[in-house]
Amino acid sequence: xxxxxxxxxxxxxxxxxxxxxxxxxxxxxxxxxxxxxxxxxxxxxxxxxxxxxxxxxxxxxxxxxxxxxxxxxxxxxxxxxxxxxxxxxxxxxxxxxxxxxxxxxxxxxxxxxxxxxxxxxxxxxxxxxxxxxxxxxxxxxxxxxxxxxxxxxxxxxxxxxxxxxxxxxxxxxxxxxxxxxxxxxxxxxxxxxxxxxxxxxxxxxxxxxxxxxxxxxxxxxxxx
Amino acid sequence: xxxxxxxxxxxxxxxxxxxxxxxxxxxxxxxxxxxxxxxxxxxxxxxxxxxxxxxxxxxxxxxxxxxxxxxxxxxxxxxxxxxxxxxxxxxxxxxxxxxxxxxxxxxxxxxxxxxxxxxxxxxxxxxxxxxxxxxxxxxxxxxxxxxxxxxxxxxxxxxxxxxxxxxxxxxxxxxxxxxxxxxxxxxxxxxxxxxxxxxxxxxxxxxxxxxxxxxxxxxxxxxxxxxxxxxxxxxxxxxxxxxxxxxxxxxxxxxxxxxxxxxxxxxxxxxxxxxxxxxxxxxxxxxxxxxxxxxxxxxxxxxxxxxxxxxxxxxxxxxxxxxxxxxxx
Numbered sequence: 001x002x003x004x005x006x007x008x009x010x011x012x013x014x015x016x017x018x019x020x021x022x023x024x025x026x027x028x029x030x031x032x033x034x035x036x037x038x039x040x041x042x043x044x045x046x047x048x049x050x051x052x053x054x055x056x057x058x059x060x061x062x063x064x065x066x067x068x069x070x071x072x073x074x075x076x077x078x079x080x081x082x083x084x085x086x087x088x089x090x091x092x093x094x095x096x097x098x099x100x101x102x103x104x105x106x107x108x109x110x111x112x113x114x115x116x117x118x119x120x121x122x123x124x125x126x127x128x129x130x131x132x133x134x135x136x137x138x139x140x141x142x143x144x145x146x147x148x149x150x151x152x153x154x155x156x157x158x159x160x161x162x163x164x165x166x167x168x169x170x171x172x173x174x175x176x177x178x179x180x181x182x183x184x185x186x187x188x189x190x191x192x193x194x195x196x197x198x199x200x201x202x203x204x205x206x207x208x209x210x211x212x213x214x215x216x217x218x219x220x221x222x223x224x
Numbered sequence: 225x226x227x228x229x230x231x232x233x234x235x236x237x238x239x240x241x242x243x244x245x246x247x248x249x250x251x252x253x254x255x256x257x258x259x260x261x262x263x264x265x266x267x268x269x270x271x272x273x274x275x276x277x278x279x280x281x282x283x284x285x286x287x288x289x290x291x292x293x294x295x296x297x298x299x300x301x302x303x304x305x306x307x308x309x310x311x312x313x314x315x316x317x318x319x320x321x322x323x324x325x326x327x328x329x330x331x332x333x334x335x336x337x338x339x340x341x342x343x344x345x346x347x348x349x350x351x352x353x354x355x356x357x358x359x360x361x362x363x364x365x366x367x368x369x370x371x372x373x374x375x376x377x378x379x380x381x382x383x384x385x386x387x388x389x390x391x392x393x394x395x396x397x398x399x400x401x402x403x404x405x406x407x408x409x410x411x412x413x414x415x416x417x418x419x420x421x422x423x424x425x426x427x428x429x430x431x432x433x434x435x436x437x438x439x440x441x442x443x444x445x446x447x448x449x450x451x452x453x454x455x456x457x458x459x460x461x462x463x464x465x466x467x468x469x470x471x472x473x474x475x476x477x478x479x480x481x482x483x484x485x486x487x488x489x490x491x492x493x494x495x496x497x498x499x500x501x502x503x504x505x506x507x508x509x510x511x512x513x514x515x516x517x518x519x520x521x522x523x524x525x526x527x528x529x530x531x532x533x534x535x536x537x538x539x540x541x542x543x544x545x546x547x548x549x550x551x552x553x
Contacts, residue, residue: 155311155337155357159364160410162337163398163425166472172340185403198409200417203315203365203380 001030001122002095003129004037004115009048015091015112016049017058023087024049024114025080025102026066027094034129037093037115039066045093045114063087070098076105084109120151137208137215143201145187150204152180158201161185231374231420232392234331235303236275238552239525240421240450245518246525247546248305248423248452249273249537251297253288262293265534266300272538274549275332277423277527280307284344284351291325298329305394306330309338314360315369315380322370326389334394334423335366364410364417367395371418395419397451399436400429401473408440415449422449423527426456428467428476430516437520446522453517457530457540458506460499461488480509507540514544 006012016022024042032038046062053060065083067075070092076084084090084106092099093114102111119131134151140158141148150156154172161181164171168182188194206212230237239246249269254261269276276297280290294304306325308318322333337359344351361369369380370393377388395414399407411422427433433453440446456474458464461484468476487505491497510528517523526546530537541547 154340155362156359157337157362159362159413160406161401161403162363163396163401164340164472165402167402171472172342179402181406182403185406194409197406198412200364200368200413203361203369206360 001033001120002097002117003034003119003121003131004031004095004117006036006041006045006093006115007113009052012045012091012112012114013049013052015089015114016060016062017053017056019088019110020059021061021063021086021088022049023063023065023083023090025070025084025090025092025094026064027070027092027098028066028068029071031093031095031098031115032066033123034121035127037095037098041093042066045091070094071101073101073105076102081106135209136204136206137212138205140201140204143196144184145191145193147180147184147187149180149184152178152183157181158204160197230392232331232390234275234392235552236305236332237392237420239274239550242550242552244274244550244552245546246421246450246452247273247541247549248275248277248525248527249534249541250277250279250527250529250531251293251534252279252282252532253290253293255285255287257288259288259296262288262296263300266297266302268535269537270300270302271549272541272547273528274525275303275305277305277307277334280309280336280338281312282307282339283346284311284339284341284355285349286344286352291321291328291330294325294330295328303332304330305332305334307334307336308366309336310359310361310363310366311338311341311357314358318361318366319369319373319379322373322391323385323389326391331390332392332394333370334396335363335370335419336396337363363395364413367393367414367417367419375418392420393418394421394423396425397422398425398473399427399440400432400475401425404436407436408443408445411440411445412443415445419449421524422451424451424454425473426454426467426471426529427513427517428456428458428464428474428480430513430520431477432475433517434520437522441522446524450524451522452525452527453520453523455510455513455517455526455528457510457528457533457536458484459533460502460506461485464506483509503536507536507543510540511543514540514546 024046026039026042027037042064046064069075089110091112091114092102096117099113120133121129121131136150165179170177170179251265278290278293290306294306341355342353345353374388374391377385397411464484467474487501488498491501
């Protein structure tokens with residue numbers, strides 16, 4: 001899923017205080033799971049803004065609303081559209097995709113981002129998420145036993161660890177960061193596939209990644 | 225030695241192919257545009273090594289570029305080994321710089337991934353931890369690109385070169401880095417990709433290093449590339465302890481640390497003398513290390529890194545009995 005973190009309250013309040021009527025729009029998908037932008041977080045943010053506005057003497061009318069997915073136009077239903085139209089501005093606490101879908105759907109409306117979208121990741125435990133995919137457009141997981149060096153090695157090295165692997169940790173943050181290549185080595189050893197790591201991985205074609213420009217997929221077989 | 229028989233015509237290549245024990249040394253460029261710093265180091269080191277590595281934004285700190293500094297040392301008559309990291313350049317920039325370097329007469333290039341940009345913040349420096357790193361390719365792929373340009377006359381994308389850059393291609397090797405079992409295979413990959421010479425991470429633990437050398441010798445790898453053992457000159461007890469605890473792939477034997485402790489404590493409260501004693505002990509240790517690695521089968525030379533201490537290198541090389549350096553026409 002997409003992992004995001006809420007922006008600092010000051011940054012968000014700086015958006016909110018420019019308007020009289022503000023809609024805080026949550027998203028019921030990834031950012032609900034990673035506890036950054038769901039219905040609960042909409043409520044918390046609204047309370048915080050209300051409290052701060054009272055203290056600062058600002059008048060901000062807040063409306064709270066959450067839809068299933070902001071990255072899909074079909075969830076912007078009539079009720080949602082009405083609320084967006086009525087507000088002076090929207091603070092979307094969806095990921096960056098959701099914010100932009102909202103902008104595209106309501107071109108005359110000011111839509112502020114309430115989150116910093118971080119990465120494609122997994123939940124490791126409650127409150128801990130970690131990056132697992134870089135969305136490079138050409139999946140190499142099979143070559144590495146199901147562990148991605150593009151996303152998980154600090155240098156995205158495809159041909160083995162740099163000199164900075166110590167006791168299973170990456171030198172750039174030995175407290176918190178596993179060396180992806182230690183994990184890959186251990187996994188390949190377990191699978192009896194160490195000889196695969198002796199193959200030189202060819203130079204990667206990054207044109208399927210962001211380097212090919214903004215990406216778009218068109219599936220003619222399912223278009224209406 | 226007939227130059228047409230060599231890959232690059234570089235002095236380093238000639239020294240190695242004529243079965244001499246090679247000596248390379250590192251020159252660190254300044255953090256500003258003062259050419260005199262490079263020139264001074266070059267003058268001090270001339271004649272004491274066969275070729276000189278010029279680091280490329282080492283430890284993620286912005287410094288005068290490797291190729292520009294290499295031009296300066298060539299003016300003083302030294303042969304450079306330009307260092308090329310994958311951190312700062314994509315394949316276009318790397319190839320452009322390599323062609324430029326070859327056009328300027330540079331014949332050796334060391335291909336490395338490069339220290340992560342977050343390392344630039346070490347000590348008192350601010351560095352550029354917010355920089356976007358590139359890593360379009362890795363160091364092994366970089367070696368293969370250089371080999372493709374030299375031997376096949378093609379750019380990585382497939383476009384032909386009318387003139388191939390004559391390069392002696394180098395790579396780095398951390399023999400004792402984790403996971404240690406992968407290290408021989410990683411060396412093998414570098415050789416298959418086209419590494420003509422290897423400069424290793426600094427060796428302090430000769431015993432452990434010898435064990436890795438035995439493994440790669442059994443694989444026959446020492447015959448397919450020229451391995452130069454990395455020698456980092458320890459200036460003080462603090463540096464030795466830091467190397468041991470904080471530099472990945474480096475382990476310093478306790479006995480060596482104890483020697484340095486003794487060197488320091490023998491001066492009592494006299495700090496100046498303590499520092500002098502440690503420096504002298506560091507030089508002694510360095511000379512001993514050079515002599516010890518020379519005895520290891522498969523070691524074809526040494527690569528001496530005296531970080532911001534380059535002026536001590538001539539004395540070290542002399543004491544190690546590696547002078548005069550061979551002159552090969």
